[in-house]
Structures are given as structure tokens and as C-alpha cells.
Amino acid sequence: MAFCTIPTCGYSRKIYKKFHFLVNFSSSCALKTANIVGESSNDYNYIELQHRMRRSAASGDLGESLYTLDIMKNISGRPTVYDFNSLMHCCLKSRSVPFQELMDVYTEMKRFGPVPNASTFNTLLNGARVLGTMRDALHIAREMWGSGFVPSFKSLSRMLKRSLLTGSLDDALDVFELMFGMRYFPTESTLSTFIWMLSKAGMICEASRLFSALLDKGYFYGGHTFSPILWALCKSDQPYVALQLLYSMRKKGVIPNVCSYTALIYGFSRAGYWEDVFRCLDEMKSNECKPNVITYTVVIKFLCNSGRMVDALYFLDKMEKEGCYPDLLAYNVILREVSCKGSMTDICELIQVIEQKGLLPDLYTYAALGGGMLKRGKVGIAHDVLLYVISKGCMDVVVFNLYLRCLCHDNQSREALCLLSKMVEVGFQPNNISYNTVLYGFCRENNVEESLGLLDRFEWPKGPDMVSFNTILSAACKQGNSSIIRRILYRMESERLSLTLLVRLV
Structure with a gap:
């Protein structure tokens, strides 16, 4: 032929x-x-x-x-x-x-x-998954099912895990929907990761529907899988929605654990609903779910934030009586509040208690002490505390920023600028707070023109922010420097920053 x-x-x-x-x-x-x-x-x-x-x-x-x-x-x-x-x-x-x-x-x-045939679909399905083209893999899986062949649980489970690994939550939801239609259900560890990622991304409704759908099919998972949804709701200021969801899940057989209750306590404490906080603590005990260190530390933290120092100390004592011994984080929270409002005697006594408990002060301890002293105007004490930490080589950006504030409050803004420059040269990475602190120092000393020049000299992580401009603008307004005011407003407009000022122009 x-x-x-x-x-x-x-x-x-x-x-x-x-x-x-x-x-x-x-x-x-x-x-x-x-x-x-x-x-x-x-x-x-x-x-x-x-x-x-x-x-x-x-x-x-x-x-x-x-x-x-x-x-x-x-x-x-x-x-x-x-x-x-x-x-x-x-x-x-x-x-x-x-x-x-x-x-x-x-x-x-x-x-x-x-x-x-089935081998055609499996070859393409595995190939798409390995190459990471999840939309193609999902399309092939649907085509396979529509052609009378059933994708294996292993293949779809791997697709789900790959989607979660790459953070493609929309793809993961589509894969889960396909699995659910085939009566394939993910393992508990995969589901926990999935719900945690959805909750963290603010996709609370999707996480709740996913969990509820599995419960309706008779698949029961522990409270640790459900807790991230409660945390997401409470962090978004919806503690009562979280409470209703918890009761709904209890009716379906889900047993809340200490993490579930701690999420509710966090939400109510943050909102200042203290009666609900205490009810949650009582309900935990009635359900034989003992509060842990994290639970009590959350309560202590928000009591301190609310200025209820006596109540915070009561819960600190209550922890120990229940055999739930406070860790350094709990003491750091108390120390911060005592440093801001208590007497020097109270501060010394608390530091002595920390040492007696065998706890070694960390950066947060010194930051709490230094920040509290600085807030109450004890600049000299704050300076000495923070300088001691820095001299030991133990420093993070929070401690460094507090030290810069000490220098600027002591009219040493040029020393602060020099220190900032040296730290950048050795690889330290300041943040916007670091640079804004120095700007504040220069403006405080009426060096507004120089502070304006620093806007372009600093190596901002993401550029100057509203605090940067408002710091200079406020100082310029107080001086009546119309030239700098116009330049700042023009700069803000050119960088498309909102002209809704955070300062009162005087």
C-alpha cells in the first residue's frame, strides 16, 4: 500500500x-x-x-x-x-x-x-496531581466518574493533601465535595488540618458546613478537630455564635475539650463579658473538663487589660490551688500590668516570686518590665533594664523598639538614629515601629525638617505608613510650618494614602 x-x-x-x-x-x-x-x-x-x-x-x-x-x-x-x-x-x-x-x-x-478506559483516567489523574495542576486533576476525576469509573480513595486523598499543602483551599473544597459524593471521607488528621486552614483563612462557614456534613453521615471526630472553628469565631468577635455552635455540636455527639472551652473564654474575655466567662469556667468543671494553664492565662491577660488587677491575682492564686501551676507567660502578663500601675515594692515582690518558682526571665519578661516603666514615666529605670538585656546579646525587635523610645524620651533622638543605623549594618531588621519611633524623637525635639528627610533615608520594609506621616504632620502643625504641611499632604496624595488624618490639626 x-x-x-x-x-x-x-x-x-x-x-x-x-x-x-x-x-x-x-x-x-x-x-x-x-x-x-x-x-x-x-x-x-x-x-x-x-x-x-x-x-x-x-x-x-x-x-x-x-x-x-x-x-x-x-x-x-x-x-x-x-x-x-x-x-x-x-x-x-x-x-x-x-x-x-x-x-x-x-x-x-x-x-x-x-x-x-480506567487506566487512561488514572494515568492522567496521577500525572496532573504530581505536576500540581489540580484543576486538571479534578476535571479528570469528574470525567472518570461520569464515564462509569470510580477514582480510588488514595488518589483523591492525595489530591486533597496536595491542595492543602499548596494552600489552595478552593481546590481542596472541590476535591472534598467530589469525595463526599463518592462516600469517601478524609482521615481525621487531614480533616483537622483542613478545618484549621479554613478557619485561619476566615472561611468559617465553609469549615462549619464541612464538619456538620460529616457528622450527618455518622462520622464523629474529636473536639480538637472542631475547636479551630470556635477560635476563628471568637477571634472575629462572635463568641455567642461560637457558643450556639458548640451547643449544636454537643447535641450531635461532639464532646468539647479544654481547647473548645478556652476558645469561648477567650472570646467572652476579649469582649468583656465576664459573667459568661465565669459561667464557661463553671461549665467546664461540671463536664469534668479541667481548665489548663492557657485557659487561666487568657482570663488573667484580659482581666489585666481591663484594669482588674485584684481579680487577675485571684485567678493566679486559684491556678496554684487547683494544681495548675502558672508558667512564665502568666507571670509576664501580671508583671506588665504591675509595672504600669503597681508600686516598686509590688514589682520587686513579683520578680522574687518568679525566681522562687524556678522560672528564668525571658525577653518578654524584660519587655513587660521595661515597657511598664516607660509607660509610667520611669524612663531611667526602663533604660537600665533594656540596656542590660541588649548588653547580654538577648534582643528582639520589641526590646529594641522600647530602647529607642527610651532614648527619644530622653531627648537622644540622634543617638537613637545612630544606633538604628549600626543595627541595620550588622543585619538587624527593624520594622516600621522602629523608624516611626525615631521620627517621633526628632519631631519631639522640633527637628521637623530633618524628620521629613528621614522618610527617604530609612529602609522601610513596606514604605512609610500613616503613623509616619501623621507624626511629622502633627509636629508641623504645632509649629505652624505651612511649607512642610503642604509637602506632607502632597506626599501622602502621591502615595495614595488616605487624607483622613489621625491627628487634630492645630
Whole structure:
């Protein structure tokens, strides 16, 4: 049979053009390829053509592979779906063929044959998952199910985990919906991660619906899986919604744990609903769920924030009586409040208690002490405390910023600027608070013009913010410096910052 009369493979001209192997059915082409094709279909060696096709696919030459499959048509019943599956497998293994081109081959198979089988779908599904093209993997999984084949739990579970690993929550929700329709349910660890990520991203409704749907199917998970939803609600100032959800889940058989109750206590404490806080503590005990250090520390922290120091100390004592010994974090919270409002005697006594408990002060301890002293105007004490920490080589950006504030409050803004520059040279990374503190120092000393120049000298992480501009603008207004006022307003407008000022222009 002459090559020019070989029946063409039943694929559209589009796919031939795309892969640049459209056969030129001219006489010159026929003569050129006659020595390859031979005189009769009986001359074709199917095994040899298979090897040739696989070699081409393994090298990433999809066009040559499809061309070889086209030649196989001269052998009765060839090429088979298994030949196409082998082509896809080798192309995927080569990692040189764009996945969309294999999807085009799959589309042509659906139109002209051979009909894709389970192996076709599994090959494409695993390939898309490995390559990270999750939308394609999801499409193949749906096509597979619609064609009467059921994707394995292992494949869909891996797709779900891959989506979570890359943070693609929308893809993860779509994969879960597909799994749910097939009565596949994720493992508890995967579900916990999924719900935690949804809750952290603010997708609380999706997390709740997902958890409820599994409960309705009779799959019960522990309170640790459910707690992230409560935390997300309470952090978004919806403690009563969280409480209603907790009661709803209890009716379905979910047993709240200490983390669940602590989330509610956090939400009510943050909102200042202390009667609800105390009710939650009582309910925990009645349900044999003992508050832990985190639970009590949350209560103590917000009591201190509310100025209820006596109540905070009561709960600190209550912790110890219940055998729940406070850690350094709980003492740091108390120390911060005592440093702001208590007497020096109270501060010394508390530090002595911390040492007696065998707890070693950390950066937060010194930051609480130094920050409290600074807040109450004891700049000298704060300076000495923070300088001691820095001299020991134990410093973070919070301690450093407090020390800069001490210098600026002591009219040493140039020393603060010099220290900031030296720290940047040795690799320390200040934040906007660091730079704004120095700006405040210069403005406080009426060096407004210089502070304006510092805006461009500083290596801002993300550029100056509203605090930066308002600091200079406030000082300029107090001086009546209309030139700097105009320059600041122009700069704010050019950087598209809101002109809703945080300062009162005087």
C-alpha cells in the first residue's frame, strides 16, 4: 500500500497542526517515507512500532509518538487504548510535554476512539496531581466518574493533601465535595488540618458546613478537630455564635475539650463579658473538663487589660490551688500590668516570686518590665533594664523598639538614629515601629525638617505608613510650618494614602 494512500488517523487537523506532524500527502513525501512503511500492512512490526512510540514519548516528542500511532492503523485493531495509555505514561514520565497537550489527546480519544478506559483516567489523574495542576486533576476525576469509573480513595486523598499543602483551599473544597459524593471521607488528621486552614483563612462557614456534613453521615471526630472553628469565631468577635455552635455540636455527639472551652473564654474575655466567662469556667468543671494553664492565662491577660488587677491575682492564686501551676507567660502578663500601675515594692515582690518558682526571665519578661516603666514615666529605670538585656546579646525587635523610645524620651533622638543605623549594618531588621519611633524623637525635639528627610533615608520594609506621616504632620502643625504641611499632604496624595488624618490639626 503506497504511503500516500494510507488512511489518516481519525483525529482533527487541529491536533496535527498543534504538534507539527501533519502528514504531507504529496508524492515527494510518499517517496521519502516508502522505505519506512513498506508495501503491505503485513510488513509492519507492531512490537517495533510500540518501542518506537515509547522512545519518542519518553524523549518528550509527542508529535513523533502520535505519528507512530497513526502508522499502527495499518495493522488491524491497532492502535489500542493501551498504546495511548503507554504514550501518556511515557510523556508524563519525561516531564517535557505540557499537560494540556495530553488533555488534547484525551479529548481526541473521546471523539474518535479508542474509548478511554480506567487506566487512561488514572494515568492522567496521577500525572496532573504530581505536576500540581489540580484543576486538571479534578476535571479528570469528574470525567472518570461520569464515564462509569470510580477514582480510588488514595488518589483523591492525595489530591486533597496536595491542595492543602499548596494552600489552595478552593481546590481542596472541590476535591472534598467530589469525595463526599463518592462516600469517601478524609482521615481525621487531614480533616483537622483542613478545618484549621479554613478557619485561619476566615472561611468559617465553609469549615462549619464541612464538619456538620460529616457528622450527618455518622462520622464523629474529636473536639480538637472542631475547636479551630470556635477560635476563628471568637477571634472575629462572635463568641455567642461560637457558643450556639458548640451547643449544636454537643447535641450531635461532639464532646468539647479544654481547647473548645478556652476558645469561648477567650472570646467572652476579649469582649468583656465576664459573667459568661465565669459561667464557661463553671461549665467546664461540671463536664469534668479541667481548665489548663492557657485557659487561666487568657482570663488573667484580659482581666489585666481591663484594669482588674485584684481579680487577675485571684485567678493566679486559684491556678496554684487547683494544681495548675502558672508558667512564665502568666507571670509576664501580671508583671506588665504591675509595672504600669503597681508600686516598686509590688514589682520587686513579683520578680522574687518568679525566681522562687524556678522560672528564668525571658525577653518578654524584660519587655513587660521595661515597657511598664516607660509607660509610667520611669524612663531611667526602663533604660537600665533594656540596656542590660541588649548588653547580654538577648534582643528582639520589641526590646529594641522600647530602647529607642527610651532614648527619644530622653531627648537622644540622634543617638537613637545612630544606633538604628549600626543595627541595620550588622543585619538587624527593624520594622516600621522602629523608624516611626525615631521620627517621633526628632519631631519631639522640633527637628521637623530633618524628620521629613528621614522618610527617604530609612529602609522601610513596606514604605512609610500613616503613623509616619501623621507624626511629622502633627509636629508641623504645632509649629505652624505651612511649607512642610503642604509637602506632607502632597506626599501622602502621591502615595495614595488616605487624607483622613489621625491627628487634630492645630
